[in-house]
Amino acid sequence: MKAIKFKISMALTPLNENLGHYRAAHLLRRTVFGANQSTIDAFASLTPTQALAQLFKDGLELPLPPIDPNTGTEWMSTGTTDANSENFELENYFIRWHLGQFFGGLSAEQDKLAYIFREKLVLFFHTHFTTKRSVVNNSRALYFQNQLFRKFAFDGFLPDGLNFKSLTVKISVDNAMLVFLDGRLNVKGSPNENYARELLELYSAGRGLEGANDNTGTEGDYGTFTEQDVQAGAKVLSGFDVDNDFSTIDPDTELPSGKIKGNGTIASQHDNLPKQLSNRLGSIVIEPNAELLINGEPTRESAIDEITQFIDAIYGQEETAKHICRKIYRFFGYHEIDEARQNGIITDLAQIFTDSNFSIQAVLEAFFSSLEFYEGNSGIEDDAYGSIIKSPIDLVVGHARKFEIELPDFLQNADEFYEITGFMMNKISDMGLNYYEPYEVAGYPAYHQFPIYYRGWITTSYLTQRYAYIQSVSSGMMDNNPITVMSPIEYVEKNIDFDLAANARDLVEEVCKHFLAVSANIAFDNTTSELSEERLNYFLNAFLLSFDIDEDPESTWTFRWTNGVDRETVSRQLQDLFNAVLQSPEYQLM
Structure with a gap:
């Protein structure tokens, strides 16, 4: 892994010691959709630098494309024929295929963490540069955009000049994006401003910190750009079309x-005249490079050069780096960005972003090795710091990975693979995240909608779906459930010391440490415990009292467990304990 080549400011405090279990679990929950306990245990002894070396790896294999069960072959590179499934089915196969990549795909075991983390970044890019399958209506366009995000995920390993800023150039002429935001309709003499507006407002400069006074005093001035920039940008972006081949x-x-x-x-529909940007973007005039023209006429190269000039102007203002870093912070850190965070960690991360020539990898390496990522910093008093509500994808995939669910090989058993991932995707949709079908161009509300953000995942209906999924999958009682999951008794036998499990209170503490985000200090009869004694007693009672209300339930548990008797009751008690913990409000956090 490349070394971080920039200086972290004093406000972004680096970690110097081993991660420890709490930090290891925190890092893995945020980056790889959860992890099994053995992986967390191994990570706990690593230094931050060693941990990052396992997450950021150069030379990772790219996933093989999805398979159409009708033909038994992929269709992304070859195109489709009459023998292929219908387009909507192919779109479903692509989306289910991508869910499978969140589990590590077919990667080698030693690369699995880095592979999954790269897919987490692909998900982040998708939530930032949004796309809707119902608008694009082309599985190949969706797939190649997905591959584009994967290409830029670990940009610290790319050649100089390929980074988040250059990804912004590439996405501007991406086939799926040209359809989604009408870039294909943008022509000389009749500019379509749709993409230019969203590029400025959502994908780059943004409109400033949400909830803050932007101090704009002129009509059409959004604080970071103006209507003049939207109009000029539309002309810069004109003349491109979807390449259906x-x-x-x-x-x-x-x-x-x-x-x-x-x-x-010749790019005959590209506006080749100079374009004047506003003072918000440096009053720059974008002009075609004469060396890239043919007899004075625009070419693909000259048109892309103009787009590059436009993106350079946007990234030339300080607020663009801050906007991108706020999106990163909300995705991996916490949704609330108050004045202290804006002036502290966001400013620091934005400086790192700029100094590294807009490398998202540089920002993440600094963030993940900083005290702020794990514990906050002095001057910030917030006991909810770092408590992101799990998205439906994090909940479903994280639960499956924690219980070591293995997906079938999609190359060898496509039907079963799509059945299981399709089941998961349907449940994810029931919980409020219809993947690749965001409600609005800004994306999924929980990632952008001020001031609610991640709390948008928790409505009465969605919470009911989350609880029902966990209980029914864990117990194996869900109708038409194709998933085979490790039972609670199997989990305890594999992951928790036998003698420790014999003590009911120790077992409750250990299960909470394995599954709950608030796991740095959990203990009965301890006033500093992150879980109150009342909460721990709630889990203890759910575990024991439904079976042994007239006995000494803790001693009875110890006898059953230690002597291996009445295994059916032991299994049911552990099922009740796991149900209580996994359906708790605390489990909804990561």
């Missing part, structure tokens, strides 16, 4: 990209 290949990424409207050489 996916034969126009970007030389940097070797992935399909949009094509120019014209004869293949």
Whole structure:
């Protein structure tokens, strides 16, 4: 892994010691959709630098494309024929295939953590550069955009000049994006401003810190850009079309990209006149590079060069780096960004982002090795710090990985693979996240909607679905459930010391430490415990009292466990304990 080549400011306090169990669990919950206990135990002895080396790896294999069960082959590189499934089915296969990548796909065991973390970043890019499958209506376009995100996930290993800023250029002429935000309709003389507006407002500069006074005093001034910039940007972005053959290949990424409207050489629908940006973007004039023109006429190269100039101007203002870093912070850290955080960690991360030539990997390496990621910092008093409510994907995939569910090989057993991942995707949708179908262009509300953010995952209906899923999957009682999950008794036998499990209170503490985000200090009869004695007693009573109300329940548990008797009752008691813990409000956090 490349060393961090920038200086972390004093406000972003680096960690110097081993992670320990709490920090290891925290890091893995946030980066790899949870992890089994043996992985957490192994991670706990690592220093931050060693941990990052396992998350960021150069040379990871790319996932093989999804398979169409109708043909038994992939269709992304070859295109479709009449023998292939219907388009909506292929879209479903792509989405279910991507869910499978969150489990590690077919990666080697030693690369699995880095592989899954890369997919977490692909998910982040998707929540940032949003796309809707119902609008794009093309599984290949969705897949190649997904591959584009994967290409830029670990940008610290890419050649110089390929980074988050250059990804912003690439996404501007991506086939799926050209459809989604009407870039294909944007032509000389009749500019379509849809993408230019969202590029500025959502994907780059943003409109400033939510809830803060932007101090704009002029009509059409959004604080970070103006209507003049939207209009000029639309002209800069004009002249591109969707390449339905996916034969126009970007030389940097070797992935399909949009094509120019014209004869293949001259971009006849690109506005070739100078474009004046406002003072918000430095009053820069964007002009075509004469060396890239042919007889004074625009080409694909000259049009992309103009887009690059436009993106450079946007990233030239300080607020753009802050906007991107706020999105990163909310995705991996915490949703609330008050004045202290804005002036502290966000400013520091934005400086790292700028100094590293807009490398998202540099920002994440600094953030994940800082005290702020794990514990907050002086001057910030917030006992909910770091408590992100699990998204439905985090909940479903994290639960499955914690219980070591293995998916079938999608190359060898596509039907079963799609059945299981389809079941999971349906449950994720029931919980409020209809993957690749965000409600609005800004994306999934929980990632952007001020001031609610992640609390948007928790409505009465969605919470009921979350609780029902965990209980029914864990107990194996859900109708049409194709998932085989480790039972609670199997989990305890595999992951918790036998003698420790013989003590009911010790067992309750240990199960809470394994599954709950508030796990740094959990103990009965301890006033500093992160879980109150009342909460621990609630789990203890759920565990014991339904079976032994007229006996000494703790001694009876010890006898059954130690002597291996009445295994059916032991299994049912552990089922009750796990149900109570996994359906608790605390389990909804990560």
